[in-house]
Amino acid sequence: MVQKVSPTVVTINVSTTNGGGDTGSGAIIKTSSTASWISTNNHVIDAAVGGAGTISVELDNGESYDATIVGRDSNYDLAVIKINKGNLPVIGFGDSVAAQVGDPVIAFGSPLALDRTVTSGIVSALNRPVVTGTSGASESYVDAIQTDAAINPGNSGGPLTDGAGNMIGINAAIASTASASGQAGSIGLGFAIPYNEAKRIFAEIIAKGFSTRPVLGVAFDNTYTGKGAKISQLTTGAGSDAATKAGIPVGMVITSINGIRIANYTAAIVRIRSFAPGEIITVVGNLNGGTSKSYTVTLGSAVSN
Incomplete structure (x- = not known):
């Protein structure tokens, strides 16, 4: 099995114009007759963004190729880079x-x-x-x-x-x-x-060349110390008003999303971003009076940075 996977895994070397550098890894996820696309983390290649550095990819056989950034998403810490070498094995x-x-x-x-x-x-x-x-x-x-x-x-x-x-x-x-x-x-x-x-x-x-992220359309109270994620504000505008459309009120404490318990606002953000824009999810929360209520929400969409 290792012999099958290893040829699809690459080493990514980043060199910056100020003499710095970093090393990371990637996997070949797509190939054509002339080029191959490689998945990696945004933090592996972000030092080279905007001409601040160069990226090279070393294949399993030791061959090295210059790479360009196809796109990246810092919200998910993901990126895709490309080399002009085709017909490579794909993971x-x-x-x-x-x-x-x-x-x-x-x-x-x-x-x-x-x-x-x-x-x-x-x-x-x-x-x-x-x-x-x-x-x-x-x-x-x-x-x-x-x-x-x-x-x-x-x-x-x-x-x-x-x-x-x-x-x-x-x-x-x-x-x-x-x-x-x-x-x-x-x-x-x-x-x-x-x-x-x-x-x-x-x-x-x-x-x-870019990606999108789902939007619930709320801001959370990061000072709240109780269990769950407390909503401090609702947002408006196209793609950003999912919670408003679903009738979710300010002050509600989200306790679960699609059956997964929510311990704090970080867990809520992580869980929301695990879905795709347009997905329908179930949000359960405690209202100001202490009663629990379930809401069906169609997530909005925004360009992800």
Whole structure:
């Protein structure tokens, strides 16, 4: 199985004009007679955006090619890059919705710039709300697959596969402790973006150069300390008024979305973004009087940055 997957996994090297650089991983998700498209994380390639650096891709056979950015989405920490080399092997696609806690998984990539590295583990948890990046434009909300397969810096963007070698996730983040040298390392808490969520983003980027995100049309009270996500404001405008149309009031505390318990506002944002624009979801919340009420909401749409 490793022999089947390895030729579809690449090492991504980013060099910046100020002499900096970074290494990440990716997977070949589409190929033609003249070009190939590679999935990765936005944070792997964002230092090269706008001419600030260059990107090269090293294939499993050692060949290296210059790459261009097709599109990226910082909200989901996903990106697609392209090389002018066709007829390459494409990774198999799995079903992340079918993943179960305890299933075997394998992480591929280039941790700490050690290319063609393979580590194994299990699915430790599903629907784990994870926030990556820094507060602001680079902040990403991930409805993650948690795994104990060793993931380290450089694994980012590489595939997490099921036991048959089909991609069910894109390695994105780790929880870690820093060693004496200051380098973060794996402690068995790795997180991957589910493929079923990512494939829509990849398809939109390849087709249009940009992607979209679902919009509930609310702002949350980030000072609220109780259980759930408290709505502080409703938004209006085309594509941004889903909650208003559904009759959801300001002050309601969301307790579940499509049957998944919501612990706080971060979990609410992560869960909303796990859907596609236009999907119909069920939002349950506690009203100011303490009663619980269910709402059917058709999610709006916005261009994702």
